[in-house]
Amino acid sequence: MIEIDKIPSPCYVLDEVLLRENLALIKSVKERAGVNIILAFKAFAIWKAFPIIREYVPYSTASSVWEAQLAYEEMGSPAHTFSPAYTAENLPVFVRYSSHITFNSLSQFERFYPETRKYAKKVSCGLRINPEYSEVETELYNPAMPGTRFGVTADQLQQLPEGVEGLHFHTLCESSSYDLEKTLQQVEAKFGHLLPQLKWFNMGGGHLMTRDDYNVEHLIELLIDFKKRYPNLEVIMEPGSAFVWQTGVLVSSVVDIVENHGIKTAILDVSFACHMPDCLEMPYKPRIQGAHHEPVEGLPTYRMGGNSCLSGDFVGSWSFDKPLQIGDKIVFEDMIHYTTVKTTMFNGISHPAIALWTKHGQLDVYREFSYEDYRDRMS
Numbered sequence: 001m002i003e004i005d006k007i008p009s010p011c012y013v014l015d016e017v018l019l020r021e022n023l024a025l026i027k028s029v030k031e032r033a034g035v036n037i038i039l040a041f042k043a044f045a046i047w048k049a050f051p052i053i054r055e056y057v058p059y060s061t062a063s064s065v066w067e068a069q070l071a072y073e074e075m076g077s078p079a080h081t082f083s084p085a086y087t088a089e090n091l092p093v094f095v096r097y098s099s100h101i102t103f104n105s106l107s108q109f110e111r112f113y114p115e116t117r118k119y120a121k122k123v124s125c126g127l128r129i130n131p132e133y134s135e136v137e138t139e140l141y142n143p144a145m146p147g148t149r150f151g152v153t154a155d156q157l158q159q160l161p162e163g164v165e166g167l168h169f170h171t172l173c174e175s176s177s178y179d180l181e182k183t184l185q186q187v188e189a190k191f192g193h194l195l196p197q198l199k200w201f202n203m204g205g206g207h208l209m210t211r212d213d214y215n216v217e218h219l220i221e222l223l224i225d226f227k228k229r230y231p232n233l234e235v236i237m238e239p240g241s242a243f244v245w246q247t248g249v250l251v252s253s254v255v256d257i258v259e260n261h262g263i264k265t266a267i268l269d270v271s272f273a274c275h276m277p278d279c280l281e282m283p284y285k286p287r288i289q290g291a292h293h294e295p296v297e298g299l300p301t302y303r304m305g306g307n308s309c310l311s312g313d314f315v316g317s318w319s320f321d322k323p324l325q326i327g328d329k330i331v332f333e334d335m336i337h338y339t340t341v342k343t344t345m346f347n348g349i350s351h352p353a354i355a356l357w358t359k360h361g362q363l364d365v366y367r368e369f370s371y372e373d374y375r376d377r378m379s
Helices: 016-033 047-054 065-075 091-097 106-116 177-197 216-229 371-378
Strands: 011-015 060-062 079-082 098-103 124-128 166-168 200-202 234-237 248-260 263-268 301-305 314-319 329-333 353-357 363-367
Touching (some): 016 216, 047 363, 091 098, 098 106, 098 200, 106 124, 177 216
Parallel strands (some): 060 079, 079 098, 098 124, 124 166, 166 200, 263 301
Antiparallel strands (some): 353 363
């Protein structure tokens, strides 16, 4: 367990023991179901932790040139790459760093597939499909919403273009195995006639198999049954959040307490806008260690306010058993996925440090940030 009094503020802290527990479960699903599960960098890309991850999972997925290069150089293996749009300038770089390249549209495939054949290194090419079905309710995270820019619909894909070796869909977000089951029913109804012609089938991300209430046994049965129907396919899954779900915290401190019209706000040395953007975008209310998640009448209650100048940089409210004081630590739980990859230096706000709490009970600080990081970014 992380010893909070030994953590500088502000700081993201990844717990190695909890990380390994998640990785062990993911590896077990991979081996029992006979599928390939790979890490999605869009949720987690702290590359100094990759040596731990590689003990369990050796591959990753990328959606940009830099992610693909990170996969090649730091994960030590070429990326399974999907990009909404390739260009003549970046395609050669993607080919260099990728084993698989998935195209978002038929026009992109028709334009760039011939280019991928010009290189000595061959990549396996595929298409992203849109089953026009998703259980995701928040539109910001729903790739199958009406008018989406993602994927080829069934009416556009009656037969496979020559050179397509795989299909890819991604319509889940922190979803259950039952959501996947319903999605596969839609996929097979619309694209099932194409599956026997393929080498691989990528089920994308959003499979939150490390969440406590996730039915892992149902997932394994579902995948084994799917593979029996299509024994020609290598099945690929690329979750991000599942790898680091509930594996770490963001440690912050109270720097001031203000009151306006009876609302008390604890102003912190972190920012929701800069360091926890999904709290505002989803939106959702994170849990705080030692706090009551919902206000309790009669107990000291506070909003949490960020340290940027954005008026809406706050979330609330939580109750505490005793009044907060300046200098108190506020520890936000489950703050490793979709945080460090999305932080900004808006307003010149510094990133929190990034650290690993090792399995031996020691703090390994991966990175601290300085004024020079902000200055160089703005140059």
